[in-house]
Amino acid sequence: MNVDTLNIEQPSRGLRRILVLGLGGAGCSTIARIAPRAPASMEFAVMDCDFQTLETCAHIETRLDAGKGVTDGLSAGGDMETGRRCAEKAGKPIDALLSGVDLLLVVVGLGGGFGGGAAPVVARMARNAGANTIFFTLFPFKFEGGVVRGKAHNSLRRLRAYADAIIQMPNSRIQPDGDALLEDSLERSGRTLAAGVVGLWRLLTETGGVCNLDFATLHTLLRHCDATCRFSCAVATGDDRAAELVEMLRSHPLAEDGAVFENSPGMIVGITGGDDLRLSEVQQIVDGVSPENETCWVKMGVATDPAFTGRLAAIVLAAESWKEPLVEDSTGHISGQGELAGVLKPRSKAFGGAERTIWNGEDLDIPTYLRKKIKLPR
Amino acid sequence: MSAPLITALEIGTTTVKVLMGELREDGGLMVAGLGESESRGVHKGEIIDFELALNAVRRALEEAEATAHRAIGESIYLAASGGRAESRLHQAGIPILNEYEETGGEITADDIDHALEVARKVPLADDRIRLHTLQQTFEVDGRGGIVNPEGMLAQDLKVGMLLIHGRRSTVENLKKLLQAVPVTCADAAFAGFCSALAVLTPEQKRAGAVVIDLGGGTTDFVVYNGGIVKLAGSIAVGGSHVTEDICSGLNINRRQAEALKKESGNAVINAMAGEQSFSVPAEGGFSGRVVRSVTLHTIINARMKETFRLIADQIEDNGLSGVLNAGVVLTGGGSALDGAVDLAQQVFNAPAQIGKIYDCVGVSTKKEGARFAAVIGAVRYAADQQSAAPKEASRLRQWFSKLWGGHAS
Structure with missing residues (x-):
């Protein structure tokens, strides 16, 4: 490309x-x-x-x-x-x-x-x-x-x-x-x-062909993942490359020996292979990383690239939790004050139940010395 | 007797203030009645408990009527703080045509009116309400800073409007409260803008100044330069936040914290001053304790500095930090806090002072002035609205009234 x-x-x-x-x-x-x-x-x-x-x-x-x-x-x-x-x-x-x-x-x-x-x-x-x-x-x-x-x-x-x-x-x-x-x-x-x-x-840019993974798919994951996400990626070669790839994905420093995958409610698996990519390999990889329960949202993408002949690469993006999106992305707009109030504790006790004062993402109802970590001389 | 007095009302978080007064021929303000009651059911400038707030307003109005020995007029003016007021600059322009409908020509009075009318039509979200539309200077063929372009030759004429807007529900609930009193609300004005009208002299407005109204639940500010309002806003942080910070920092109850703040509070930590301690007796389930002055001042300093900083940041973001030649003017109850002036001076890097009401008799301006700035300004604003509207005044006068602001809807 x-x-x-x-x-x-x-x-x-x-x-x-x-x-x-x-x-x-x-x-x-x-x-x-x-x-x-x-x-x-x-x-x-x-x-x-x-x-x-x-x-x-x-x-x-x-x-x-x-x-x-x-x-x-x-x-x-x-x-x-x-x-x-x-x-x-x-x-x-x-x-x-x-x-x-x-x-x-x-x-x-x-x-x-x-x-x-x-x-x-x-x-x-x-x-x-x-x-x-x-x-x-x-x-x-x-x-x-x-x-x-x-x-x-x-x-x-x-x-x-x-x-x-x-x-x-x-x-x-x-x-x-x-x-x-x-x-x-x-x-x-x-x-x-x-x-x-x-x-x-x-x-996102090179998954031409077999099983496309596009921007919208990623967007779905991002909207639901509540801002925390893990990833793991690996490249493997050789005869037993699919099994090796799964092993490498699970042993990735951020994957915590695959524990992250087991508990993930949603993930994207992107696989890139050469002309010699087999369906069984795709199946093996997706099976290897996706959790056993049926509730996980798994979306896979497969791309073939002649440059990857003899090689197999994969990347997994796994959400840690799954929530309804906080922000309606049609507007996608959060202004400095106020609108975040619903996200955090909606009402403050100290101010008679008035709406919290959120300014640039900071809750101004919390004492300043606590937020700025100012040590009080006793 | 004489013309009815103008009544202005401010429903604050800590106090409800009512002021009755009239504008004399020479432009001075005469205060006839003053009422004040402890505010209940209001937090951060928003009504939390309708009934409690209503009673507080009634009490303040009664007190004002008693001191003035006159009944309040049919309608009163509201100085609205809170509602998360913001300002927005909107610019609009029209092409200038000569008598053959070609571009380029002399700017006529009609052209100016047309440009102003176009500029006034600022789009606004449904949940916001327009409080003021304040005219900025004209721009003729890209050359800005023109005060009166009439008679100039130009191809196009532009004019900016600064729109101060607040949350619709907040302002409408305040108006609804007045209906329940029952009185009619003639107009609502932004409290920060009113304070500025009360304390800033024309010279200060020209030189550039920021007026900060340190209220109980909100902090409002207005920035003037070249005689025109350049920026305005409101942050829902105020004196009650300082009290809450002291409560949680020192583990004492709210009443004690409030008293401690008023008696011994200081917004700057002065290492040179001698170390003091205050003993707070046990009360209401809180154990008594001894508080060091430096602890108290650290808590207050953190909050006040942050509040000032938030305003200073907005001024900086709008490229106005260089124009505060007349410095910072503090009004509202929070300005009585020791050290507030010194702290403002530090944060804004400009001279600071407590606002003095100018050209006003009937209220002890030196001691009480800063607290009543918003209502005094509201009376001034109302008087200006009334004198400008009914009379078919001279062109210049009308134009000045536009400059002063108005047309709140």
């Missing part, structure tokens, strides 16, 4: 524009690792307020410096509020970046300043612009301490209000065991992420 067919000017072909965006230090460095090895027609962009980070991504075409007027080329210094302000200030360029994008894949490390602060803002803007969002969120290592972890969870909570799907990837879980070199560790987490991002992209 060449670039021309990805042109958004051809909506009749059901093709949609997908943008991969790296946010903050971790996001940018991951994108910098993915980009050189990705298919040529994939679109990448990075955004940070730190000039140094952006310099390391010199090979990415679209670089957005969000720090103008706030940090002036420095990092957010671990302060989420600064990160948020940067993103709010860069509203116009972000809007321009998101215009015409149908699916936004965001890679972001939570727990830091810019990533954690800017991610909810970007998610909100994407929702307002009508783009679906999938966030690949990297979680901090255990040794980074409780404060950083707390921050990560805080921004995850805010992110959930706006993102369509969030895939959580604890940094420690995707590391190789034992005494790996730092470079290897980073390479490994980069590769796991890359496999997910590229796999998802391929699923």
Whole structure:
């Protein structure tokens, strides 16, 4: 498939524009690792307020410096509020970046300043612009301490209000065991992420032919998955490749030995094979990952690509829970205040049962010192 | 006797305020009656309990009538806070045609009226109600900042309108409450805008200022620049949030928290001031305890700073942060909190002060002025509406009244 067919000017072909965006230090460095090895027609962009980070991504075409007027080329210094302000200030360029994008894949490390602060803002803007969002969120290592972890969870909570799907990837879980070199560790987490991002992209753009999996299918999963989603992907070769592939999918660091699949209420399985793909193999893979109960919504897609002759690749997106969509996607709009009230606790006790004050996804009825984690001197 | 007094009413979260007054010939405001009662059944500017709120309103109206020795007029003006007011700028333009119907010509008074009429037709969601439509400056052939374009040669004329709108149900429920009193509600005005009318001098409006009305349940704000309202809004956070924060932070009951806030509260944490402690006696199932001043001030500071920050962010987002030359003016009950002025100064990086009612007699403006700003402003607004509407006044005067705002529906 060449670039021309990805042109958004051809909506009749059901093709949609997908943008991969790296946010903050971790996001940018991951994108910098993915980009050189990705298919040529994939679109990448990075955004940070730190000039140094952006310099390391010199090979990415679209670089957005969000720090103008706030940090002036420095990092957010671990302060989420600064990160948020940067993103709010860069509203116009972000809007321009998101215009015409149908699916936004965001890679972001939570727990830091810019990533954690800017991610909810970007998610909100994407929702307002009508783009679906999938966030690949990297979680901090255990040794980074409780404060950083707390921050990560805080921004995850805010992110959930706006993102369509969030895939959580604890940094420690995707590391190789034992005494790996730092470079290897980073390479490994980069590769796991890359496999997910590229796999998802391929699923949507290259599943021509046999059993199509389109954007609408993904949209169904995203609307119901209540913003949390797991993924697993693998490639296998050889005679017993189908069985091997299932084994690899289940042993993927995010699949928790297949436990995630067993409990999933809905999943998408995308399989790519060569001309030699057999129906029995497809059956074996789908049987291997889908749960035994009959209630799971399983949607599969199969694509054949001559380049995959002798190889078999698969990606599984599994929802952790299944809910009626919170947001009617015909409007797809959540404004800053008020409308989220129904999602959270609808009424506040302290204010005589008045509607909660929700502002930019934050519940202002909760004491400020609790939300901002200000320690009270006793 | 003289013309009927204008009555303005504000149904706040902590107090219901009624003010009766009239505008003198020289433009000064004369306050004749004042009524105030503790508000019940209202939270965040919204009615929670209809009956309780009704009684509070009746009490305040009776008190005002007693102090004025006059009955209230047929209709009263409502200063509405809450309802999550927001503002939106809408711009519309018309092409200017000469007598041969070709583009390009002299702008006539009819052209100006036409442009204003087009600009006033701002689309609004069904659940929102228009409170004010305020005219901005004209733009002639892309050149902005023009106050009166009449007689200029141009190809097209544009004019902006700032629409201040609130939630329809909130405003209509307040009006319904007045019907039950029973009095007729002549018009509803945005409380933040009213406060600005009461405390800002024309010079301050020109230089650029933000008026923040720190109410019990809501915080309203209005930004002026070049004599025109540029931005307005309301956040459903107010003094009751500060009290609740103190309750939960210090584990004391609400009455004690309220008292502590009023007596010893401070919005800035002053490390230089001597360490103080207050003992809170056991009451209503809460055990007594000793509270350090620094703890109390930290809680208040966090909340107030955040509230100011939310407003400052909106001002920044609209590119207005550079224009607050006259600084920040605080009104409402929350402005009585120690340190509120200093904190506003810090957050907005602009001079701050407590609002002083200008050109008004009959109320102790120094002590009470900031609390009554919204109702005083509402009387001023009402007087302006009344004088502008019936009389076929001069063109200029009509135009000024448009600039001042009005036509609330």
